[in-house]
Amino acid sequence: MESSSCADIKVDARKAICQPMGCVKIRFGENVFMVDKGLLEIHCEYFRALFHSGMKECHQDEIYLPALSAPGFLVTLRVLHGERPILSGDEIVEAIQCAAFLHVEVLTEHLVNIVNSDNCLLMYHTAATFGLLRLFNSTALFIRDMYEDLKEDVKCLPKDLIEYVKCPIPSSYVTVGTHSPTIKLLQDFMRTVCYLDEGEKDWKVLTHLPLDASTTMAGVAVLDNKLYIVGGVYDVTNKVVDSGFCYDVSTDTWSTFSSPQQLRYNCSLVGHEGNLYIIGGEQNKTVISSVERYKVLTDTWNFAAHLPRPAAAVACTTTMSRLFICLWRPKDISEIYEYIRKEDKWELTTTLVRHQSYGHCMVAHRDNLYVMRNGPSDDFLRCVMDCYNLTTGQWSAMPGHYENSKGALFTAVVRGDSVFTVNRRATVEYSIEENKWRTKKEMTGFPRIGSMWTFLLRLPKKTSEALEKKDNGPEIYSLPLNSVKCTE
Template sequence: MQPVPGSVRLKVEQRVFTVGRRELSEGSDYFRALFASGMRESGQEEMVLPLLAARGFALTVRVLAGERPALSGEEEIGDAAECAAFLQAKPLSQHMVHCISPGNCALMLQAAAVYGLPELLHASALYIRDLHPDVRQELSYLAQDQLDYIESLSPSALVAMTTHSPSPQHLQDHSRTICYLDEADNVWRDLTWLPDPASTSLAGITVMDNNIYIVGGVDGVSKRVVPTNFCYNTDRDSWSEFPCGQHLRHNVALSGQDGSLIAIGGVCKGKVVATVERFHVASNSWSSVAPLPRPGEGVACTRAMGRTFVCLWFPMETTDIYEYGTQGDEWSLVTTLRRQQSYGHCMVSHVDNLYVMRNGPADDFLRCFIDCYSLTRDQWSSLSGYYVNSKGALFTATVRGDRVFTVNRMLTLVYHIQGDRWKPVKEAAGFPRSGSTHSFLLRLPKRRLATRHTTMNE
């Protein structure tokens, strides 16, 4: 059989793969250099790849084609790491980072150490660092240098803020503090103050590269959009400003990926819009990208396996989940769920699962029902029972490792993700501020944690 034009036949062990040259060149530094070398092999229509495992190369081909296969088991992870290193296939190594889970993080770390994948090694170590202490103790079989490296890293801290309009004062207003939960002492401690002109009211807030970004907050009941956006650099403990997009909007959803922010939907001049804009951090500039399939404000948004997902609720009993594809700059419908609800309030992810939280049904807003969508199995399931903390409804949730932190004013309730349910494991101090709460994770430098002793006051 003649090879497909523009393709090459590659024999790996006893299997033969026909893959496009452009696909290989764009996704692998090894093939890019080979095809540009001018050597005899560069023009061959067939070649043999010795030493690599067919299973690992099959995974490589799928990832280069845009698929996101799940990874499990020591041999599969080892084969994938070997191909990522030998072929210098960055998309594959990045996909492995996105596939790190409580069940495979130690295997990922060991494979990264064997095959020299520093990005995967670091990400695996960070993930292990965030797991609760009992699990870390069970990983004592890791090499001592690996354990030392894990312990040298800062764990993720739970951080929270509430809604604030710009402050006319020039003195620090303690109610405008952003705080982190000191889990050892079970107290919230001050991290930083919002700049006076900054607003978190109806703003898009996200964390990217361990920095906080705030976009589209409003000032007062007139909902005038604040004409400046703000970034908090965690390592430097400092704030900076960056420009607004082409369309001033509030109640936007904000997501960060690959060095860019994506501002999704919102309200512009009193009208709910489908506008989506991307902010390129390196160039400090905005550009328009593909709009949402339909207008939406306060859109629930999360990232899973390196992918961006949003929930669009319309009509009230319908939940559509869309994914934004950066390569094709397009939104694609992933799945639809129909459930009776009063309204939905957020979506979080854990490994390859998306959890959609909703209040209801009817006027029973203190009860929270959770539906889970598995990206791998393309299947919906409902978590058994319903979830409610004794002090009020679940309005914000943050996932760290295999734990979920739900925060409100009265308490922080921590769940352990176990199969088809979230099991409550402990309660911690609530975030004592009025208004809607935003929660997220930051890695605070150890040198700063050592010097911060200010406990949050009422």
């Protein structure tokens, strides 16, 4: 994928020109941008404070910013106008400087979204230099997750930054299988949530499920390093569990929370922008289209826009601060929709027509959506994939069938620039490359029957015994600026 360029400032700057009323000139040497004053006030804390300060600058038609660069400001304007550009190294440095100086949260968010193994060290060092803490924390966590692949390159960083990047706890691959509620006298010791010990290449118990919790046809998701289970059925009548369950990994405790207004099963649960979304599913053996959003802070559920049509077990994923679902429509049509939160609607992103035997799964890596399906024909032990690039709007077929003798790919999760897949016989880590997934290592499978849910959690440091209490484990690491010699 080609990087965008800000080389031709005079031509690209025209995109920022607005009508004279309500505009202000922003000058960088010989380069002048005519920008909507309201746009700057909404998105830039620096300009918002300036325009309401009463200082003479807030009444001037032209503002001079000698500390910043024109290319960096152009990237800022592109992001403010809704673009999501892939940036070169020089553009990254200048964009970070602008984000830190002007306090542009939407630009910081975009920089967080495009962190990868090629640019993470540059972003980490530059974010430390300019004191952009959100990006600094995000890149530190990314590097920690990819440390084995990056450890030689990390040596080029200043010593204090090297030491700090070793502080966070890396993400662990966690899986839970299908289980129904049990009673205390007949506690099922297989009712466990397990994590993958990559050093020993084996699964270990993280926690036991609460007695009343069900993962049979439930919604399972992670939000802010906490595991949530909603819905699920029990006994022969398939009654829906009417409590939600939350596992806080930092305290090794379970708690309950309210259920959606519309009880459901065979549904999908996803965490996005601080909220949980429960999507579709079934109620009284009828497939439904309703969606509800759960606000963790207030323990309340509210209805969001309905799906375009009723659907159960919806494939969904988040990437680039966006939420996507994939609906399969017989015969052989997959449709990807994006949830537009500001407008509370589902918007069709793209349609794929491919022969499919049954089932599908979707995962995301940066601006790529990977749609996996079993097939071709009736060969459900093989998995084929197509990739949709959000930047180019193009589909491409992934070469090969990602076939292995140990079974089909039913579930997957992305960590850094790797993706893990798991079935009963094998857990495989792939390196995500431009047009393929390359096998990195293979470990033992998850030896449980039924469906599986996979996700990532940052597990606190543990004692040598698997089920003892954790020592500590903050989810986000905040480093004082002076301890990494940051300057404004």
